[in-house]
Amino acid sequence: MTCIGGALAWITVFSLGGAWSPTTAQGRLVLAGVAVAALCAALTRLTVILVEAQAQSVLNWLAGSLANVGAEQLQLLWPCTLIGLVLAIACAPRLNLINLGEDAARSLGVRIGSLRLLVFVVSLLLVGASVCAVGPIAFVGLIAPNIARQWLGNDYRWLVPISAGLGAAIVLASDLISRAVAFPVETPAGVVTALIGAPFFLFLARRAL
Template sequence: MTGAVRGTGLLVAGAALALACAASILVGAHAMSADQAIAAFTDFTGSDTDRIVRYIRLPRTVAGVLAGLAFALAGAVMQGLTRNPLAGPGLLGINAGASLAIVLAMGGLSVATPTGYVWFAFLGAAVAAVFVYTLGSLGFGGATPVKLALAGAAFAALCGAITTAITLLDRTKFENFRFWVVGSLTRADIESVWGITPFIAVGAVVAVMVARPLNAIAMGDDLARTLGTRLVAVRALGATSVVLLAGAAVAIAGPVAFVGLVVPHIARFFAGQDYRLVLAWSALLGPTLLLFADILGRIVARPVEIQVGIVTAFAGAPFFLYLVRNRKVATL
């Protein structure tokens, strides 16, 4: 694929993301035109339409862009670091660890905003990453894809059980949490969204920094060392990126399933195996997928909304089964 074709493809992906953002502003229970949506920013009068655009749909759209980008980049970096096609912040328990830490902060410390409990999300994500990788590395063969997936599933189930138990102890206190835990963009507000943005920006920059070394790691540790790659430093930076991206995304949108697993594989279909291009495609496709899933949840069961995490789970589960059964993606 030539550079011109790849550049055109990225432009098309960017246009699809812009379309998803526009649709996220316009589509919902309250019908509005494009002119009305634009007027909410250029000529704010305090009408219902203006308030819906500024205080509900804009924060929801920005949260979807940030969370989709973060989940997708985190998944791509995890798959590159572990050379595991099944790696992703949801499947390997990173989201579950961050979620448990957040609910403990909500219950024990009465922390109520994403900017407050994002630090706990980072801690939970880091503990999950260390625990799952250590458990998956035990025994013969080291950290194989299947062992990591099983360790992640076990850890996620444990965290989910504890999270559910804590939630059920106080139904009133955790009313908002029960909506958030399935993966939702409906609770986002603009102040919290902008407060989380710096963490995702730093995580994205670190992910870009390790893109070239990930290409070397894909050829094996020995060859990567021969090419001058500092494996310990690259893995430390990559893990830092994953913790920042996944922790911030969970804080803002909840543990949305399968975005981090599916999007990097779609990106490779267009970009090939070069992680510099895979990350670029993932950064565009992740938000696009998440926003369209959120839009689908708004319209498929009107007037009731289906939370975005449920939509992505239904869409991502068949793809996961395909990855498990397809031997061609057994290694990256």
């Protein structure tokens, strides 16, 4: 269900933002993303109100917590993760060709539209399964790839697996910190990643100016 919801949100953002047109301004896509995010947040709050008996569990999930992850969640995660990583690594050589420019990639036989669609589907599979199990743990997808790129450059054959491993390490480290900060009360891991990720995002934004 999480993958379906993510797919619907993605299609809505891209449709409203005009992402299918190469001439559309990027600001329009950002505004569409903000609007859809606000709508999803409102629907989430409504859900919390309607299921008051399970409100605490929902709030813990929204904060991003590994506290309730068990065998049931792992059974969901491992096949999605395995399939997603295999497909992502298989896409890596063609993604490297796109770094040369879309025209050059097309001349080398890369079908740009099909590749983009496959990458979007793989992303939805990996993100949907992860969010379903532990909730939306923010900024991991921002921190891990940027650190990996600083180490390895732009070769996606290495970036994809190293970013995945580094992201997992960041989540585990955040979970350990969250358990130690206010023991025996556990702070959600998503709070720790947000405290680290927000300054990191501002640093990247400032460097890009």
